[in-house]
Amino acid sequence: GSGGAQTTIYTLMFDFYAIDSWRGNDSTSGPDKFEVYINSVNTFSHTFSNTTAGQSFRAPDVGPALLGYGASAKDSIYRDITIPFEIGSAPTMIIKWRSDGRTGINNESWGIDNVRISYNVVPAPGSLALLALGGIAAGRRRRAA
Numbered sequence: 001g002s003g004g005a006q007t008t009i010y011t012l013m014f015d016f017y018a019i020d021s022w023r024g025n026d027s028t029s030g031p032d033k034f035e036v037y038i039n040s041v042n043t044f045s046h047t048f049s050n051t052t053a054g055q056s057f058r059a060p061d062v063g064p065a066l067l068g069y070g071a072s073a074k075d076s077i078y079r080d081i082t083i084p085f086e087i088g089s090a091p092t093m094i095i096k097w098r099s100d101g102r103t104g105i106n107n108e109s110w111g112i113d114n115v116r117i118s119y120n121v122v123p124a125p126g127s128l129a130l131l132a133l134g135g136i137a138a139g140r141r142r143r144a145a
Contacts, residue, residue: 005124010117012038012083012095016048017111018060020073024049025056032108036083037096044083050074073107079114093117 016034023030024047036044046057050064050073063076087093099110 006121007086007124008119008121010085010087010093010119012036012043012085012115012117013080014115015113016078016081017113018048018050018063018076018078019069019109019111020050020075020107022048022050022076022108022110024051024053026051026053029053031100033100034110035098035100037098038083038085039087039090039092039094041085043085044081048076048078050076069109 018032018034022032025031026049030049030053031047032049033045033047035042035046047055048057049055057078060076061079064074065076067075067077069075097112099108
């Protein structure tokens with residue numbers, strides 16, 4: 001093994017579908033917000049819009065366009081939303097998707113697709129500092145010899 005302290009960095013990726021009349025930052029009919037909680041920690045919170053209202057998240061990959069979910073309101077697809085996170089020593093990972101501010105499923109709804117979770121084990125920040133100090137000390141010894 002590596003012999004040092006390690007931490008695991010997880011990455012959640014998914015596609016988000018904003019269906020029908022999401023109104024983003026609109027102060028009268030919004031805000032229409034989508035959020036992701038991981039182990040009760042809010043890791044993603046953004047407004048989305050399929051109308052002329054502004055939003056806090058980037059532009060969609062597809063839309064706003066009539067994609068077939070409803071005859072009158074436009075829809076949008078956001079591909080590969082990426083959320084890095086840590087769970088520390090928690091024995092489980094609980095992911096909750098939720099929305100806030102919407103007027104109802106017949107007017108504004110959402111979907112997720114292509115959910116993926118990956119991870120990377122990396123040395124803990126303290127271990128990196130010790131490795132750097134060890135490298136400096138080793139370098140000094142070599143120069144002195």
